[in-house]
Amino acid sequence: MLPEFDLLRPKTVSEALGMLAEDVAMLIAGGTNVLVDLRAGKYQPKALIDIARLSGLRGIRRDNGHLLIGGGTTISDLLIDPLIAQHATALKEAASVFANPLIRNRATVGGNLADASPAADTAPPLLALDAEVELATLDGTRRVPLVDFLVGVRKTLRRPDELLIAVRFPLSSSGTVSHFQKVGLRRADAISVLSAAVAVTCDAEGRCTAARIALGALAPRPLRATAAETLLIGQKLTPAAIAEAARLAGEAARPINDIRGSADYRRQVTEVIVRRLLDKVLITEALA
Ligand SMILES: Cc1cc2nc3c(=O)[nH]c(=O)nc-3n(C[C@H](O)[C@H](O)[C@H](O)COP(=O)(O)OP(=O)(O)OC[C@H]3O[C@@H](n4cnc5c(N)ncnc54)[C@H](O)[C@@H]3O)c2cc1C
16 A cells, blocks of 8 residues: 655746755656555655656757756657667667556656666666766756766665756767667566667777677676776677677676576676677668
């Protein structure tokens, strides 16, 4: 059963920030985590601030060489947006295997990142795209690299009076190719047993000028496989380079044994998935 609480419905983002500053209420966006946690008795807030209807928090647009995604943008929004399709294939691929259509219509990008599950499916693609989060209070806004924002299992750098208003990542002029893959116990509506995303930029000769590889559900927080990334810089995506980068990505994983899979299984499959993702980058580049 749900505990009793007051439901506050701000009409604007600044009204929501004012309510948040009073430190008596917690935010609810799509509610797909909050309601589960309330029912489980994890917390009993006196009031919830419902930000789901704030149009100022929702939407995707270009912003000064970056793509900006409002914190209230839903996972379904990601699937139909042309800018996401053009610049963030990995994020679109993650959205397409996120939960089920009903959850995707409610669940928000801001809620997914603020909740900070190690298995949050938007985190690996956004880490691979080098995203930052924008956190607002009544006093102003700060930007934090996503890689620093996510600090542990359901822990972030967000202060209680901060609203995650947007996530943004740079648009590369030479074209970055990105892909995502998730492994679950079934094909739909599954929590990630593990996931990975890659984003690679290559020059005209096919040498990598930038490479980012991010892993989900393989450590207390989504992480970057930096040794694998470093190996790829300046190299062509040859079978040998791809195999070595995939091996290093597997080494970067710090998985646990749980009901969804053993640590050994997770580490081995990480290597397979990263190899497949880098092969896919090569194919996408060849077809471009
Ligand atoms: C059946 C089911 C299937 C699911 N499948 C998946 C899946 O496949 N992949 C996956 O990654 N997740 C999955 N989830 C988890 C959940 O749907 C996502 O984490 C979702 O993105 C949370 O977004 P929300 O808007 O519903 O957040 P809410 O539940 O509203 O909020 C989550 C947390 O974030 C805070 N918050 C929300 N918005 C903001 C903001 N703008 N600024 C600061 N704090 C904020 C809230 O206070 C709360 O602490 C699933 C959940 C369910 C119930």
